[in-house]
Amino acid sequence: MSTAKATRVRWTILAILFLITTINYADRATISIAGPELKKVLGLSSVQMGYVFSAFAWSYVIAQLPGGWLLDRFGSKITYFFSIFFWSLFTVAMGWVGFFTGGAAVAVLFCLRLLVGAAEAPSFPGNSRITSAWFPTRERGTAAAIFNSAQYFATVLFAPLMGWLVHSFGWQSVFYVMGSLGIVMSFVWMKTIYGPRLHPRINKAELDFIEAGGALVDVEGGGKPSTAPRMATGPVIRQLLGNRMLLGVYIGQYCITTLTYFFLTWFPVYLVSERHMTILKAGFVAALPAVAGFLGGILGGYISDRMLKGGSSLSKARKTPIVAGMLLAMSMVFCNYVTQDWLVVAIMSLAFFGKGIGALGWAVVSDTSPKEAGGLSGGLFNTFGNTAGITTPIVIGYIIEGTGSFAGALVFVGANALVAILCYLCMVGEIKRVELKPMEDGAAAPQPSGAGVR
Template sequence: MSIAQKPAGKVRWGIGLLLGAGTVVNYLDRVNISVAGEHMAKQYGWSHTELGMLFSAFFWSYTLAQIPVGAILDKTGVKWVNRVGTLLWSIATLLTALLGGFAGIFIMRMILGIAEAPAFPANSKATGYWFPLAERGLATSLFDGAAKFSNVIGVGVSTWAILNWGWQGAFIVTGLINLVFAIAFWIFYREPWEHEKLSSEEREYIEKNGAQVQGQASGAFLDNLLVLFKNRKVWGLTIGFMCYGYSFYLFLTWLPNYMTQQLHVSMVKGGWYTIIPWVVATITDILIGGWAVDYFISKGKDPNKVRKTILILGMLFGAFILLEPTTSNPTLQVTYLSIALGGLAFSAPVGWSIPALIAPKGMVGSVGAIMNFFNNLMGVLAPIITGVLIDRTGSFNTGFVIAGVLILFGILSYVFILGDIVPIEE
């Protein structure tokens, strides 16, 4: 398909940056507890197993909400779903600081999971609406890279807040930041067909070059869901992405504790060590998973081959996590973690772009929700399994081995089950 000359308008990139900013504040709510967890555990006398359960509480409700959220998005669109979600997750974060004890915090984390459930499927759907195929890689990497960048600033912000006001400070500061974004999203986000500042020239460019058009799935929700669950491509994508997700959520929830407990460094130094892999991940996500994908496609390379190559290569680098248990040298440990997380990071935008590339008309949200449902099951399992293993072995090593083996299974799924990244036949 030929690509029309790019118009002068840049409204779509403003929307892309808004989605990215939303992901940054969204992930602050996941980073804050990973930094505060050690301090909370000391205050309340929790074991690593209990702390792992608390880390996973968010993902219990977040995961269960994915399928219905996908259906709601396909019926109502992005604007109102995310407006309600941003307001609710801001309130839930702030209330966490006011509650004490395992049960109260656990409940608030579950409410937070429900509120944030639409975020990534909505971003995927909004990107499909707002960006032509040739810009989809970079557009997707803006919100996916923001998830990694949030860890860079989130670790620092949460550490600073905890040092000044205790663990409650991490939730108060991040909750207020989220509330500011909720107001901004309410004011600035519109769907393409209702955006007053989107010129007819830019809209034509978006629509004629592969953006998803406004529309709903033609059948009943359960019938459509059954069709998707029977589809090989959907399962190939889902299995591969959930294998990526296990490692990602292990890093997201346990990395600050790993740095202080296994490397035996202070909270501040451990914070700096934690930031390094996430900086690498942010850079590779945007430059390789985003810009490089669009660049090679714009130069006439086969889009399927470009996306599959980046997808598999990133997972192969992710398998470097298997080397983590082979050394006790802090420099090598941080290096292996940075390579693994950097690789996983640049595979992720490709994964997130696939629902909009393969889904039948009106089912992008549902495909993304299925993928994210099983991906976030790993968010439930990885923190708990890792916590149990730490209590039983006194080490993170077995947890890293499990993550590495799953990455290898994910590669096999992408290669042999997903197949070519082309639309599902209707």
């Protein structure tokens, strides 16, 4: 190994992932900030609004496995560039919905959200794939927590801005501004992202360090061509779903993502309709739980990696923050029993602090995904998780329509946090990397790796 001081290029790569993921979640949240005005202008019921909120997730889920295949086939740099560019372009186009009226406006809005969802599909599997390539196992929890915490930072940074834009310039301005910013960032991505072996600023000391620590440095190109047989997609997916550990992780992610989509879709509406805040105030208030979620996300990754460095097993280091975080997230149910706005904000902040601590699913995916099918594995994980983006807005819409309040909705979200705990405690078992072994028909069967931390 080289005696030269190692560069720290991997942290620059992580900073770019964080910025892009911040834009990603801000663009997802545009519809929730504009939601109260859109609901009024288009005359939508709560159930109809729930379906509009869910449109993103329908296509996002369907496109996960194709997106993962594209990542494995063409690499993260080029696939992610087109993802950023097109989701941003479709976000800009959502501002044009104002040129339509009635059913046509709703149909155009729904279709554009479908397009945004499909375009964003490779984003998080791409994040996981790049993290696996650039970070050793003992830093991977922190790295995954940082890019995942961008979902909260997006609200901290952009919810007040978007609330002000709606208040001052109308709901269309949110889509124009955020979409244009994303288009600019797509070209920044192309100029800054490389695989470890291809990056012009990395030195041998850093490359040796991350490779020795378990980083999959060849997954993003620059290494020797793989001699492993090409894996047949269908059989690999079936075998991944047959792995109890991975299935527990997938189901747990569905439950955790239910909390995310409540926050991205109905939370601002909850503040306006249930707590009677103005849209401008709601934009600023929504940022407070997001700050807590951001801090919790960073803390969860730090705790997990510190436990690893202190000698804890990979399973204990990943599961402990997840379980503790979901216990805290369940506290949001107590909002049903308080009336003061400051208490509601405090409880929601505690809940999303916990949600942030427990959001280590992508670190687990980086720890467990097969080397030959990291994109597919991440896509399958994200398919399960973002199915919650379909069910959560719709279920909450029906709950509100049927009961006239958000009380049942908060219980529904809290119950999902409990199920996530049960998945990790009772189903996941030992966390290990899955290895794909060739089968006679050229497909592959996943087997847990004995190393468990590669």
